[in-house]
Amino acid sequence: xxxxxxxxxxxxxxxxxxxxxxxxxxxxxxxxxxxxxxxxxxxxxxxxxxxxxxxxxxxxxxxxxxxxxxxxxxxxxxxxxxxxxxxxxxxxxxxxxxxxxxxxxxxxxxxxxxxxxxxxxxxxxxxxxxxxxxxxxxxxxxxxxxxxxxxxxxxxxxxxxxxxxxxxxxxxxxxxxxxxxxxxxxxxxxxxxxxxxxxxxxxxxxxxxxxxxxxxxxxxxxxxxxxxxxxxxxxxxxxxxxxxxxxxxxxxxxxxxxxxxxxxxxxxxxxxxxxxxxxxxxxxxxxxxxxxxxxxxxxxxxxxxxxxxxxxxxxxxxxxxxxxxxxxxxxxxxxxxxxxxxxxxxxxxxxxxxxxxxxxxxxxxxxxxxxxxxxxxxxxxxxxxxxxxxxxxxxxxxxxxxxxxxxxxxxxxxxxxxxxxxxxxxxxxxxxxxxxxxxxxxxxxxxxxxxxxxxxxxxxxxxxxxxxxxxxxxxxxxxxxxxxxxxxxxxxxxxxxxxxxxxxxxxxxxxxxxxxxxxxxxxxxxxxxxxxx
Amino acid sequence: xxxxxxxxxxxxxxxxxxxxxxxxxxxxxxxxxxxxxxxxxxxxxxxxxxxxxxxxxxxxxxxxxxxxxxxxxxxxxxxxxxxxxxxxxxxxxxxxxxxxxxxxxxxxxxxxxxxxxxxxxxxxxxxxxxxxxxxxxxxxxxxxxxxxxxxxxxxxxxxxxxxxxxxxxxxxxxxxxxxxxxxxxxxxxxxxxxxxxxxxxxxxxxxxxxxxxxxxxxxxxxxxxxxxxxxxxxxxxxxxxxxxxxxxxxxxxxxxxxxxxxxxxxxxxxxxxxxxxxxxxxxxxxxxxxxxxxxxxxxxxxxxxxxxxxxxxxxxxxxxxxxx
Numbered sequence: 001x002x003x004x005x006x007x008x009x010x011x012x013x014x015x016x017x018x019x020x021x022x023x024x025x026x027x028x029x030x031x032x033x034x035x036x037x038x039x040x041x042x043x044x045x046x047x048x049x050x051x052x053x054x055x056x057x058x059x060x061x062x063x064x065x066x067x068x069x070x071x072x073x074x075x076x077x078x079x080x081x082x083x084x085x086x087x088x089x090x091x092x093x094x095x096x097x098x099x100x101x102x103x104x105x106x107x108x109x110x111x112x113x114x115x116x117x118x119x120x121x122x123x124x125x126x127x128x129x130x131x132x133x134x135x136x137x138x139x140x141x142x143x144x145x146x147x148x149x150x151x152x153x154x155x156x157x158x159x160x161x162x163x164x165x166x167x168x169x170x171x172x173x174x175x176x177x178x179x180x181x182x183x184x185x186x187x188x189x190x191x192x193x194x195x196x197x198x199x200x201x202x203x204x205x206x207x208x209x210x211x212x213x214x215x216x217x218x219x220x221x222x223x224x225x226x227x228x229x230x231x232x233x234x235x236x237x238x239x240x241x242x243x244x245x246x247x248x249x250x251x252x253x254x255x256x257x258x259x260x261x262x263x264x265x266x267x268x269x270x271x272x273x274x275x276x277x278x279x280x281x282x283x284x285x286x287x288x289x290x291x292x293x294x295x296x297x298x299x300x301x302x303x304x305x306x307x308x309x310x311x312x313x314x315x316x317x318x319x320x321x322x323x324x325x326x327x328x329x330x331x332x333x334x335x336x337x338x339x340x341x342x343x344x345x346x347x348x349x350x351x352x353x354x355x356x357x358x359x360x361x362x363x364x365x366x367x368x369x370x371x372x373x374x375x376x377x378x379x380x381x382x383x384x385x386x387x388x389x390x391x392x393x394x395x396x397x398x399x400x401x402x403x404x405x406x407x408x409x410x411x412x413x414x415x416x417x418x419x420x421x422x423x424x425x426x427x428x429x430x431x432x433x434x435x436x437x438x439x440x441x442x443x444x445x446x447x448x449x450x451x452x453x454x455x456x457x458x459x460x461x462x463x464x465x466x467x468x469x470x471x472x473x474x475x476x477x478x479x480x481x482x483x484x485x486x487x488x489x490x491x492x493x494x495x496x497x498x499x500x501x502x503x504x505x506x507x508x509x510x511x512x513x514x515x516x517x518x519x520x521x522x523x524x525x526x527x528x529x530x531x532x533x
Numbered sequence: 534x535x536x537x538x539x540x541x542x543x544x545x546x547x548x549x550x551x552x553x554x555x556x557x558x559x560x561x562x563x564x565x566x567x568x569x570x571x572x573x574x575x576x577x578x579x580x581x582x583x584x585x586x587x588x589x590x591x592x593x594x595x596x597x598x599x600x601x602x603x604x605x606x607x608x609x610x611x612x613x614x615x616x617x618x619x620x621x622x623x624x625x626x627x628x629x630x631x632x633x634x635x636x637x638x639x640x641x642x643x644x645x646x647x648x649x650x651x652x653x654x655x656x657x658x659x660x661x662x663x664x665x666x667x668x669x670x671x672x673x674x675x676x677x678x679x680x681x682x683x684x685x686x687x688x689x690x691x692x693x694x695x696x697x698x699x700x701x702x703x704x705x706x707x708x709x710x711x712x713x714x715x716x717x718x719x720x721x722x723x724x725x726x727x728x729x730x731x732x733x734x735x736x737x738x739x740x741x742x743x744x745x746x747x748x749x750x751x752x753x754x755x756x757x758x759x760x761x762x763x764x765x766x767x768x769x770x771x772x773x774x775x776x777x778x779x780x781x782x783x784x785x786x787x788x789x790x791x792x793x794x795x796x797x798x799x800x801x802x803x804x805x806x807x808x809x810x811x812x813x814x815x816x817x818x819x820x821x822x823x824x825x826x827x828x829x830x831x832x833x834x835x836x837x838x839x840x841x842x843x844x845x846x847x848x849x850x851x852x853x854x855x856x857x
Contacts, residue, residue, distance in 0.1 A: 375737070
């Protein structure tokens with residue numbers, strides 16, 4: 001296998017894909033404006049920008065999903081005009097989209113060779129297909145069970161299946177749109193190794209990402225986009241995360257986080273009290289389960305938590321550590337085996353979303369599309385849904401009162417990009433997320449729980465979401481945040497609890513908050529030691 | 534409206550195209566009406582239009598309420614079975630008691646109970662609503678045969694026909710009942726908190742649940758209402774023909790679904806409106822009426838009707854894909 005360090009100069013002059021003055025317009029939005037990008041063969045090309053900067057559109061123009069309004073896409077020196085993903089595909093271009101495109105009930109092998117199966121007399125040649133699969137596995141170094149049904153795989157594994165599929169079709173360019181957004185830290189590392197091995201096989205990768213550290217670490221070249229325009233074609237050695245951010249948003253950020261709200265007075269009554277909570281989802285996922293409980297299992301006693309009014313508590317942990325199950329069962333979104341939840345001293349009794357809401361809790365769930373918003377419904381309906389009782393008279397919803405309520409909360413949450421009756425589907429990811437904040441930012445709110453509050457959100461919106469959270473705490477709300485972005489927890493929280501295997505591993509308070517320490521406990525000491533050696 | 538968030542508005546042509554697509558059913562129904570009025574003798578005549586209204590009554594009663602079920606993400610095919618069996622139950626009561634009011638009540642309660650059972654199975658056993666209501670349909674058809682002892686049933690007194698065939702201000706009571714049901718369904722869906730919960734449940738059941746909507750209760754209620762309306766529609770139909778026959782004829786629900794879908798309510802749930810179903814029903818009714826006035830072979834009528842439904846559904850799919 002060629003050493004990338006040596007191989008690189010040989011390809012340096014060879015442009016694989018070249019965009020010359022490419023523009024693309026959707027309705028009144030100029031998604032891409034006269035973009036010039038050179039993607040070198042056999043390189044990892046990072047593409048960064050805020051949501052709505054035009055990154056995905058660039059990827060889609062190259063992949064033939066969209067056709068450019070003007071300008072040309074040059075592939076290997078020849079101008080090409082792909083009218084469908086199929087045409088781009090036959091030119092060796094494959095996309096791995098954010099939403100993976102696999103057949104869930106078929107096996108890994110079936111998915112990898114879907115449409116390019118080995119056949120004999122029109123029948124699928126199982127033996128030859130399996131031999132090709134083995135060869136593919138060996139070449140790529142991806143370990144995966146070929147017989148496993150895709151439905152049972154994790155997101156990371158499904159991604160590997162997509163990568164295998166792309167290599168099975170001898171793709172020369174793989175476009176990855178936000179591949180790491182839904183991965184845990186260790187899965188991200190594995191993905192990065194895989195992307196580098198693709199480069200070693202002289203496959204070009206266009207890597208679209210929000211994570212600047214990742215791009216700086218991985219990419220050979222970087223293109224920064226803003227408002228549809230290419231603002232910078234650069235390389236990682238001459239950039240820092242700060243310089244990229246500056247290019248992306250066109251202004252210098254003075255610190256990514258608002259100043260922390262003052263530490264809450266520890267003598268007051270807690271806004272949220274959790275005692276002995278055992279989320280049902282956690283024990284169920286244990287392989288041994290109830291039959292053989294671990295020798296000393298603090299989780300069998302359940303989890304305890306107190307959050308003071310005005311306090312921001314973060315929950316860190318790897319995907320699968322139980323952090324989402326924990327906060328969801330506080331809210332009653334998932335059931336708990338045992339446990340007690342009190343809001344301002346009052347016991348909620350049986351845990352259920354309606355009771356949680358009535359007591360002054362609000363949950364912003366992990367996935368806004370699947371669990372948060374009715375995408376086809378209006379901003380108005382999405383925001384007012386839990387508060388309709390207050391604007392209903394004789395069973396009828398009073399539209400004027402509802403409009404006032406929604407206009408006020410959406411303005412407070414800085415939702416932009418649409419009127420009250422715009423379907424939320426038409427808003428950007430950041431504004432959709434702010435809709436969820438608007439939904440809960442009403443005077444009756446005491447406890448706000450936000451699971452991954454800034455997932456898939458551009459940097460500008462991130463900052464306004466941080467401002468919202470911080471302002472909420474200043475107003476005396478108790479805030480509980482789950483996040484994979486440690487930087488976010490450290491920047492925002494008074495206190496961070498680290499979860500591991502369904503238990504609280506440790507807890508850090510404000511001046512002692514440190515990303516490396518949190519990570520160490522999230523992985524567990526022994527795993528951290530192994531990583532270090 | 535004071536709207537601090539309103540910044541981005543689609544401009545020019547795309548906005549008109551959007552309005553055109555969104556209210557497509559309005560323009561086509563109007564165009565068809567004008568076309569028929571201009572070209573077809575007798576279409577605009579009072580008796581003809583009153584007749585169309587009267588004939589659409591049973592379908593409108595069932596379809597306007599079934600629109601709620603569809604928007605909540607459910608699919609009720611038991612409407613046919615209930616519309617067949619409910620009048621048999623009603624006539625059994627009428628024959629026994631001689632009371633028209635009790636008969637009407639019995640037919641409606643029967644529909645309500647079947648619908649509530651459907652809804653409970655869908656909501657709590659989490660069985661697909663199409664399959665659930667298909668299965669209960671057979672049960673209900675069977676009940677119809679049992680109740681009627683497999684023979685045609687007639688009311689014992691003439692007053693049973695007064696349910697549908699009394700004339701008030703030139704229109705039949707069947708028409709008035711259907712208009713009342715349409716208005717109630719419309720207001721329920723568009724104006725009430727329950728209506729919002731219906732949209733939310735169909736739009737994203739999990740999001741609705743996390744926002745405090747009792748989604749299972751919503752599902753039970755929309756199916757119960759749909760059953761109630763189907764029962765009422767069946768009794769009104771029986772009153773018009775002064776008889777009820779046991780059968781296992783599924784055709785009524787197809788007309789109902791056609792009206793809902795042609796109107797533009799999505800079978801995926803979450804979007805739609807009662808006024809759409811009203812227009813969808815009249816679009817199909819005008820079409821059929823026009824065919825009849827032109828004496829077009831009923832066989833061809835079916836073929837054309839089928840194609841029109843396909844066009845309606847593909848327009849919906851196309852406009853949805855364009856927005857995505």
